[in-house]
Structure formats: structure tokens, C-alpha cells
Amino acid sequence: MTTREKFSAWGLLRHGLSRSPWERMWDHHDLAPSYDVVIVGGGVHGLATAYYLARNHSITNVAVVEKSYIGSGGSGRNTAIVRSNYLTPEGSRFYDRSVELYEGLADDLNFNVMFEQRGHMTLAHSDSSLRTMRWRAEVNKLEGIDSSVISPEDVKQLAPFLDITDHPRYPILGALWHPPGGIIRHDAVVWGYARAAAALGVHIHQETEVTGIDIAGGKVTGVQTSRGAIATGTVVNCTAGWASLIAAMADVTLPITTRPLQAAVTEPVKQFLHPVIVSGSLHTYVSQTSRGELVFGASVDPFASYSTRGSLEFATGLATHVLELMPGLANMRLLRQWAGLCDMTPDFGPVIGPTTTPGFYVDVGWGTYGFKAGPVAGESVADMIANGRPGELIAPFGLDRFEAGTLTAEKGAAAVGH
Amino acid sequence: MLVIVCPHCGPRNSDEFTYQGERKPRPEVSTTDAAEWRRYLYMKANQGGWATERWFHGSGCRRFLMLERHMSTNEIRSVSQVGETK
Numbered sequence: 160m161t162t163r164e165k166f167s168a169w170g171l172l173r174h175g176l177s178r179s180p181w182e183r184m185w186d187h188h189d190l191a192p193s194y195d196v197v198i199v200g201g202g203v204h205g206l207a208t209a210y211y212l213a214r215n216h217s218i219t220n221v222a223v224v225e226k227s228y229i230g231s232g233g234s235g236r237n238t239a240i241v242r243s244n245y246l247t248p249e250g251s252r253f254y255d256r257s258v259e260l261y262e263g264l265a266d267d268l269n270f271n272v273m274f275e276q277r278g279h280m281t282l283a284h285s286d287s288s289l290r291t292m293r294w295r296a297e298v299n300k301l302e303g304i305d306s307s308v309i310s311p312e313d314v315k316q317l318a319p320f321l322d323i324t325d326h327p328r329y330p331i332l333g334a335l336w337h338p339p340g341g342i343i344r345h346d347a348v349v350w351g352y353a354r355a356a357a358a359l360g361v362h363i364h365q366e367t368e369v370t371g372i373d374i375a376g377g378k379v380t381g382v383q384t385s386r387g388a389i390a391t392g393t394v395v396n397c398t399a400g401w402a403s404l405i406a407a408m409a410d411v412t413l414p415i416t417t418r419p420l421q422a423a424v425t426e427p428v429k430q431f432l433h434p435v436i437v438s439g440s441l442h443t444y445v446s447q448t449s450r451g452e453l454v455f456g457a458s459v460d461p462f463a464s465y466s467t468r469g470s471l472e473f474a475t476g477l478a479t480h481v482l483e484l485m486p487g488l489a490n491m492r493l494l495r496q497w498a499g500l501c502d503m504t505p506d507f508g509p510v511i512g513p514t515t516t517p518g519f520y521v522d523v524g525w526g527t528y529g530f531k532a533g534p535v536a537g538e539s540v541a542d543m544i545a546n547g548r549p550g551e552l553i554a555p556f557g558l559d560r561f562e563a564g565t566l567t568a569e570k571g572a573a574a575v576g577h
Numbered sequence: 578m579l580v581i582v583c584p585h586c587g588p589r590n591s592d593e594f595t596y597q598g599e600r601k602p603r604p605e606v607s608t609t610d611a612a613e614w615r616r617y618l619y620m621k622a623n624q625g626g627w628a629t630e631r632w633f634h635g636s637g638c639r640r641f642l643m644l645e646r647h648m649s650t651n652e653i654r655s656v657s658q659v660g661e662t663k
Contacts (some may be wrong), residue, residue: 403623414619416598417648462579462596465625465649472578472592505619561619562612 163358166269184350185357190364193390194222196544197382199369199405200397201225202234203345203530204522206352206363207537208395208544210268213359215538216545221361222391223353224384226368230349233399236467236499237530238422238456240435240446242279242340244299244306246291247568249555250508251302253535256552258339260534270351272343275449278434279340280317282484283308284329288439292335299337309336317434320485329440329483340435342446342454345530352537372408372519379409379518393544395520400465400500402523409519414505414561418459419466419498420527421473425491427451441480452494455481459501459527469496501526508567511536512549512557520544521558582656585638593636600629600643625649631659 164170164182174181196212198205201223212218225231241261243254265272283289292308299306311323314334323331353363364386371383372394381390396405400417432447442458457477460470474496482489503526504510510524522540525532539553549557555567579591599621604613622628625648632642641659646652 403621404625407622407624412620412622414621415623416621417623417625461592463598463623463628463630463648464651466651470578562615564611564615 184354185363188362190387195220196393197391198223198395201229202232203533204536205397207533208540209361210352210356211538211541219360223363224367225365228365233499234349238454239342239345241531244337246295257535268351268355272347274343276341279337280434281335281437283333284440289333306337392518397522399502402502409516411514415502416463418501418503420459420501421498422456423493423496425453443480467498506566509556510558511553595633595635597631
């Protein structure tokens with residue numbers, strides 16, 4: 160275990176005046192011949208799992224194996240929105256714990272993750288979506304989550320530039336308002352977990368691709384990587400869009416289809432948009448970062464693919480929808496457009512738990528809302544590995560639910576239509 | 578935009594079509610059980626590379642097509658009508 164310098168305002172001042180270099184946030188290690196736990200995928204899920212294994216359960220002989228650099232997949236490509244106003248009791252309970260962990264994360268990790276709870280507003284443009292929102296709000300209230308349906312006048316108060324008249328093609332009839340929701344610096348979450356996990360003794364192996372999983376007597380015995388072999392009895396698959404490829408190495412088939420989800424960001428402008436605005440009917444969500452850029456997201460691409468290339472029809476479709484909502488943005492320019500790979504499941508719920516191959520665990524199927532679940536998934540998976548069975552929060556999301564026919568029903572609560 | 582060369586309608590933009598997922602053998606309906614049927618419904622290979630998949634030309638000839646498409650490059654190497662594939 161290595162002790163890390165504590166980040167503080169005093170430290171910033173001292174380094175600034177003395178110009179002394181900052182220490183590395185995590186070290187490079189040679190592959191050890193064996194680890195107690197090997198986590199495949201160095202995103203927020205994998206790193207959070209490693210951190211909670213070390214912190215909550217004192218399991219520190221852990222490797223996080225990442226084929227590229229940490230946070231290069233979904234963790235660095237999402238639109239950084241955090242919320243817990245889900246439709247089902249199991250979904251909202253789960254994400255509420257995640258929001259709670261995010262609220263304390265900066266102190267916990269001693270790393271500024273820039274969590275801004277600006278409020279999350281889902282617009283209703285039809286009677287049926289207003290009805291679903293009332294349903295969601297009631298489920299949320301029963302779980303103790305701050306969530307309510309508000310009137311168009313309240314919408315105008317919170318976001319004055321939105322047109323609440325009946326002139327637009329999709330008029331605003333009300334909204335689901337969720338004050339604890341907000342945005343966060345997603346890279347900082349990845350780096351914070353990596354730094355804190357490394358300080359507790361976890362090895363982070365970047366540019367190390369898993370090429371095979373060794374199975375003997377039906378059980379996991381090791382992992383083959385591009386840098387050599389590792390012996391281990393426990394492997395956790397945290398690879399999101401690539402989950403099916405890793406699972407196949409352990410003879411496990413998943414109910415997952417890989418779909419690209421595109422997003423875009425504009426040039427920075429003066430702050431004018433405080434809450435996160437979502438419109439299901441218009442297939443878009445918008446937030447303004449603290450730097451002033453507007454971040455836009457949409458629904459997943461219309462067919463499965465492992466390609467992360469952006470498409471022109473996404474950009475034009477997005478612009479059409481955003482301008483319907485905020486015509487004043489017509490002269491803004493897009494700076495970047497990108498795609499991340501989403502691991503979509505048939506019921507839009509995650510797949511988290513043990514598999515038919517003993518020692519091989521999955522934490523996948525997060526689809527379009529994996530980032531906001533990172534901390535609670537990490538905590539729950541760590542708990543499952545330490546105790547040998549899934550805890551109460553994740554029990555509804557087992558892989559066996561598909562064969563048993565006990566699917567969850569989270570589709571209605573995804574930010575935009577699928 | 579992908580361009581799919583429909584055997585009936587010629588080259589058309591992919592937004593005329595609905596993607597219906599990868600091709601897989603359907604269990605015999607008269608003898609299958611619930612677990613096997615659900616495996617067929619929900620489980621996917623999703624292995625990347627060349628995939629055989631079904632598309633529906635909803636805004637065209639309204640026929641079901643079988644495509645061979647590369648999951649990383651989106652290149653399409655064959656299109657045929659369902660039932661006429663090898």
C-alpha cells in the first residue's frame with residue numbers, strides 16, 4: 160500500500176508557489192502472476208468495484224485490466240447526467256443509492272468530481288407522458304426520492320427560455336422535476352476511483368487486453384492477456400458494449416445487443432441553462448457544463464454495431480429536435496460529435512451477478528444509463544464477491560431472470576425512447 | 578446513412594428499414610419448453626465481425642430481408658429475401 164498526498168487548497172497553493180511536481184495518481188506495475196480478483200474493463204464500474212473491494216472488504220490483491228486507457232469506453236463518452244427518478248421500485252432504490260454515493264464521492268475519494276445537483280427536468284408533451292410521469296413521481300416518493308410533477312408555469316420559472324405556449328409542435332404540458340439530479344465531471348470520477356483504488360494497493364493495468372479466460376473443471380482459473388497470463392479464481396466482466404465478447408471467453412451467453420449511442424457538444428457560451436432538460440418525445444437531453452458548452456444526447460442508433468463513428472443523420476436529427484425545444488440556439492456551432500457503445504438488454508435493466516461458470520461474474524447490460532450507476536454497482540459487486548452472493552439491491556437483476564421469465568420493466572424510465 | 582441494396586427496390590437508405598436482430602435458429606414450437614423459448618427470445622451471440630441479421634423493408638416492398646453486415650465497419654456483403662438464403 161502506498162500513501163498518497165492529500166489534495167487540498169493548501170496543497171494547491173504550496174505546489175503553485177514552490178513549483179514542485181505532483182506525484183503520479185497511480186503507478187505502473189508489472190503483471191503479478193496471480194490476483195485474488197481480476198476486473199476486466201477500466202471504466203467507472205470496474206474501478207469502483209476495485210475501490211470498494213479494497214476499502215469495504217480489505218481485498219486488495221486486485222487487478223483492473225483495461226485494453227486501452229482507463230475511462231476510454233462508456234465512462235468517457237456518456238453525457239455525465241446523474242439522477243434516480245426511475246419507474247420501478249427496484250430501479251429507483253438502486254439509483255437513489257448511487258446518487259447518495261455521488262453526493263459524498265468528492266470527500267470519499269479526496270478528488271473533486273464536480274458534481275453539480277442542478278435539478279433534472281423531464282418535459283411532458285402529451286397526456287400519456289404526463290400520466291407516466293405522475294406514476295414515476297409516485298413510485299419515487301414512496302422510495303423517499305425527491306421527485307414531483309410540475310406545471311408549465313413552474314417550468315418557465317426554472318428554465319425561462321423554454322416556450323410554454325401552445326405554439327410549438329410539441330407543447331410543454333408539464334414536467335417531472337427531480338432536484339437531486341445533475342451533472343458531474345465523468346473523467347474525474349474515473350480518475351478519482353483509480354487514484355483511491357491504487358492507494359489501497361489495487362493494480363491498474365492499462366493497454367492490457369484480455370485475450371482468453373482459462374477454465375478448468377468448469378471453474379475460472381485464470382486470464383490470458385496481451386501482456387501475459389494471470390492466475391485467478393474470480394473474474395468480473397465490466398466491459399459494457401464489449402461484454403458479449405468477454406463473456407464468450409468464459410462460455411457465457413448474454414442477452415445483450417451492442418448499440419452505439421451518439422452525443423455532441425457545442426462551443427462554450429455564457430451560462431443560461433441551469434437544470435438538465437430532457438424531452439422523451441423529441442429524443443433529446445440537454446445540459447450546460449460549467450465551462451459553458453451545451454451537451455446533447457439522443458437515443459441509441461437504430462441498429463446494432465461496434466462502430467463508434469458518428470453519423471450525419473444523427474447531427475441533423477439532433478439539431479432539428481433541439482431547435483424545436485430552443486429555437487434561440489440556431490446560430491450555435493457543434494464542436495464535437497462522438498459515439499459510445501451501449502450494452503442493451505431486452506428489459507433495459509442491467510445484468511449483474513454470478514453466471515453459469517463459477518468464478519465468472521458480470522456487471523453489464525447497463526445500456527444507456529451505466530455511468531450514473533457506477534458507484535452503487537461497484538459497491539454491490541464488491542459486496543457480492545466478498546460475501547459470495549448478490550445483495551438485496553442487485554438481486555432483481557440476475558442473469559437467470561431471462562430464462563425464468565422474471566424481467567424487470569425499466570424501459571419507461573429511460574431518458575428518451577428506445 | 579447505410580445504403581441497403583434491396584433485391585426488389587434497389588439501393589435505399591437504411592431508415593426505410595427496421596433492424597430486427599441477428600439470425601438464430603428457432604426452436605421447434607411443438608416440442609420446446611419455456612426456458613428454451615426464452616433463451617431463443619432473449620440471448621444474443623453479439624460477437625461482432627460478420628453477422629447475419631434480419632431487416633424489414635417497412636417503407637418499401639414490406640418484405641423481410643437477410644443481410645450479411647460487418648458489425649465494426651457496417652459494410653454489407655449480401656442481401657437476400659428471407660426464405661431464399663442458403
